[in-house]
Amino acid sequence: xxxxxxxxxxxxxxxxxxxxxxxxxxxxxxxxxxxxxxxxxxxxxxxxxxxxxxxxxxxxxxxxxxxxxxxxxxxxxxxxxxxxxxxxxxxxxxxxxxxxxxxxxxxxxxxxxxxxxxxxxxxxxxxxxxxxxxxxxxxxxxxxxxxxxxxxxxxxxxxxxxxxxxxxxxxxxxxxxxxxxxxxxxxxxxxxxxxxxxxxxxxxxxxxxxxxxxxxxxxxxxxxxxxxxxxxxxxxxxxxxxxxxxxxxxxxxxxxxxxxxxxxxxxxxxxxxxxxxxxxxxxxxxxxxxxxxxxxxxxxxxxxxxxxxxxxxxxxxxxxxxxxxxxxxxx
Numbered sequence: 148x149x150x151x152x153x154x155x156x157x158x159x160x161x162x163x164x165x166x167x168x169x170x171x172x173x174x175x176x177x178x179x180x181x182x183x184x185x186x187x188x189x190x191x192x193x194x195x196x197x198x199x200x201x202x203x204x205x206x207x208x209x210x211x212x213x214x215x216x217x218x219x220x221x222x223x224x225x226x227x228x229x230x231x232x233x234x235x236x237x238x239x240x241x242x243x244x245x246x247x248x249x250x251x252x253x254x255x256x257x258x259x260x261x262x263x264x265x266x267x268x269x270x271x272x273x274x275x276x277x278x279x280x281x282x283x284x285x286x287x288x289x290x291x292x293x294x295x296x297x298x299x300x301x302x303x304x305x306x307x308x309x310x311x312x313x314x315x316x317x318x319x320x321x322x323x324x325x326x327x328x329x330x331x332x333x334x335x336x337x338x339x340x341x342x343x344x345x346x347x348x349x350x351x352x353x354x355x356x357x358x359x360x361x362x363x364x365x366x367x368x369x370x371x372x373x374x375x376x377x378x379x380x381x382x383x384x385x386x387x388x389x390x391x392x393x394x395x396x397x398x399x400x401x402x403x404x405x406x407x408x409x410x411x412x413x414x415x416x417x418x419x420x421x422x423x424x425x426x427x428x429x430x431x432x433x434x435x436x437x438x439x440x441x442x443x444x445x446x447x448x449x450x451x452x453x454x455x456x457x458x459x460x461x462x463x464x465x466x467x468x469x470x471x472x473x474x475x476x477x478x
Contacts, residue, residue: 207254217293
């Protein structure tokens with residue numbers, strides 16, 4: 148029983164995602180808003196698994212989303228006429244996971260030897276360098292991108308393609324979000340999480356204590372990157388059915404991930420969900436109320452919230468429920 152209680156914090160996470168999905172199903176007119184919120188929550192959940200647990204800020208994180216999108220695009224673009232049907236989507240997710248994992252291994256082998264600003268600068272360089280490599284060497288059609296809507300239509304049929312792009316792609320985003328939350332909780336409740344917590348507090352002290360910090364940083368880095376690849380395959384490739392390097396590797400998605408994690412609370416389980424909802428809802432309604440001025444208004448609002456709640460909204464909540472019956476549900 149006590150062992151089961153260790154995993155109680157996943158309950159509010161599942162409830163939050165179920166409520167968000169249920170709202171979208173009950174009010175179809177708001178489905179695009181729900182899809183946007185799901186994307187932001189998943190982005191924060193996956194990014195938090197590395198940044199929140201290690202304290203390292205990966206400014207090149209969008210590269211993993213982009214390469215995951217290419218994994219799905221390549222599967223559909225080149226296998227659409229092989230009679231595989233929906234299995235090309237399964238292959239696409241497998242390629243997305245493989246591509247993002249391999250890229251994270253290559254990046255991590257170099258960048259994770261660095262710390263602080265040096266790590267952040269190195270990851271920015273990797274993201275931009277990889278984008279220009281694809282464009283300059285004309286890998287996967289280069290700057291022309293890959294448009295595969297017709298290929299997907301031929302592979303699975305028009306009706307299936309429409310449902311896949313307008314509904315199931317978003318449901319798969321929820322699936323990635325839940326997987327990221329479960330993995331985060333498993334890390335937190337096991338040796339990996341304790342090691343990551345130690346290196347986040349003081350990496351040198353963690354080394355002195357005998358913790359192999361490089362090993363655990365790589366584990367968190369690869370896991371976070373693989374989830375990002377799966378997110379790209381679902382939210383971008385299946386949803387949009389096209390990809391261009393300039394869009395796939397746009398750094399502002401990384402900036403949004405950082406904001407979401409800080410808003411909700413870095414290193415917390417519920418933080419990315421709360422941060423994603425705050426960010427997504429505010430961005431959506433400000434774009435409606437103040438079109439053209441939303442960024443001007445949005446920036447000071449975000450800064451104010453982060454200054455007032457330096458530990459994030461969930462970080463404050465954790466302190467409030469300390470010693471109460473709710474404590475076992477909020478971490």
